[in-house]
Amino acid sequence: MLYEDKAAHPIIVELKLNKIGWQAIRQLRGYMKWASDQTGKKARGIIVCKGVMPAFEKDFKKLKDIKILCYGWQLKIFSWKRAD
Numbered sequence: 530m531l532y533e534d535k536a537a538h539p540i541i542v543e544l545k546l547n548k549i550g551w552q553a554i555r556q557l558r559g560y561m562k563w564a565s566d567q568t569g570k571k572a573r574g575i576i577v578c579k580g581v582m583p584a585f586e587k588d589f590k591k592l593k594d595i596k597i598l599c600y601g602w603q604l605k606i607f608s609w610k611r612a613d
Contacts, residue, residue, distance in 0.1 A: 531564065538571055539564035545578035549597070550585050553578070557595060 530542040541560045545553055553576055561572040574595040581589050581597060589597060 534573075536570075537568070538573065539568055540573050540575065542575045542577065545576060547578065548580040548582050549576060549578045550582045554589075554592070554595065561594070 530544075532540040532542065534540055539561070541557060541564055543553065543557045543560070557574045557576055561574050564572040571594075575598060576595065577598045577600060579601075580599050
């Protein structure tokens with residue numbers, strides 16, 4: 530997905546189903562370069578994913594132009610009450 534911030538800088542949002550590694554970062558950076566080339570402004574990136582593969586956690590904490598957001602699910606058990 531392509532958005533722009535208040536200063537019209539492009540923001541690329543990439544959605545991933547599973548945990549990510551370097552391939553996801555390379556793919557997003559390619560989109561960010563394209564957006565920067567098209568607009569003449571520095572692009573930023575966001576990846577929404579299930580998590581980061583453990584081997585890449587330390588390196589990914591150093592990323593400055595890419596934010597990683599993780600999704601998750603929560604299971605709640607509750608009593609069902611019939612409404613009559």
